[in-house]
Amino acid sequence: MDVIERARILNADFDRLTLEQSVDRIIDHVHRGERGWLCTVNVAILIMMRQDPFLQSFVDRAAFVVADGQPLVWVAPMFGAALPARVAGVDLVYALSRRAARERLSVGLIGAPRRIVDAVAERLAELYPELRIAYVGDGYFSDDEAPARAEQIRAAGTDILFVGMGVPRQEQFIDRQWDTLGCKLAIGVGGSFDVLAGLRVRAPEIIQRSGMEWAFRLAQEPRRLWKRYLLTNSWFLYLVGRQLVRVRGGGERPGSR
Known part of the structure; x- marks a missing residue:
């Protein structure tokens, strides 16, 4: 598949892809057996990266980087390359889960309190009955317990892992446990689990x-x-x-x- 064109905005390179194109690329990436992570970067994260060398490095090493903020789409032409659309983390979870169900790929969910991540799993199972949810786990564990969680995710046979722990903890978990996780793709989705569980209303x-x-x-x-x-x-x-x-x-x- 062709190399993804990227647009440089300040200190990050963003994929010049729509939501649908991003999903196509991700599914192809998984089927080819390649491994990597996807970062959803908004204005707040872009600024945090400038103050956090680890976060900057994590985004720089990502297989995919999408603009999760309309202001980034607006300013992209001023920096020499337009972005076709915003790609929000919540929309990615829905779209990837839908495609995973069709392509017989499994997903995993980790983060938030147990009742919230369970509600997310129930919602996705309701929307996509054919979806195989290989792993569901809360985000309340210590650094010492993280390797065991990663091993559980690997043992479950997770293809695509959604990590909802907030920035930068979710990125630290993915980076430190990457060799153990075994998933083909990991995505930090921040507070998206609250929206997916129906606890927080998304803007119209x-x-x-x-x-x-x-x-x-x-x-x-x-x-x-x-x-x-x-x-x-x-x-x-x-x-x-x-x-x-x-x-x-x-x-x-x-x-x-």
Whole structure:
């Protein structure tokens, strides 16, 4: 299969793929027996990467990197290469589970409290009766217990693993346990399990397209999110503005850090 074209935005390279194209590539990747992980990067994670060398390295080493944020799609043309669409983690879980059921591939779920991850498994089983859910486990375990969890995932024969532990813990788990996990693809899906379990309402599609989903989430969890969004959004706007000035002035190529 052809090499995936990527768009450089600040400190990350994003796959220039739609949701459907991403799923096609991932399924082909799994069938060919290749191994790797997929990162869903939004503005907050992009900024976190600049402060966390491990997270930056993890994303740099990913087999797939998708833009999970409409603002990233908007600014991509300013950096020399357009992104066709946002690819959200929640949508990936649904789309990959649907294809996995059809292609007779198995999925695993790890993260969140047990009642939540069980609810996600029940929801996926209801939507896709042919889906084989090989492993279901909560995210409450110590670093010392992580190898045993990874071995359970391997023993279950998991092809695609969804990890919902939040950033950067989910990335640390995938990276440290990669040789043991055995899955063909691992995806950190952050708080998507809450949405999939019906515990958190997702923003209406019109708000998602407007790029204001962050404001919708902020209204749901103001105490937890206000500081993060204030800092990351402000820093992102500053970096984008600074880079545009440099590019237009001829000082740097598009996409540099």
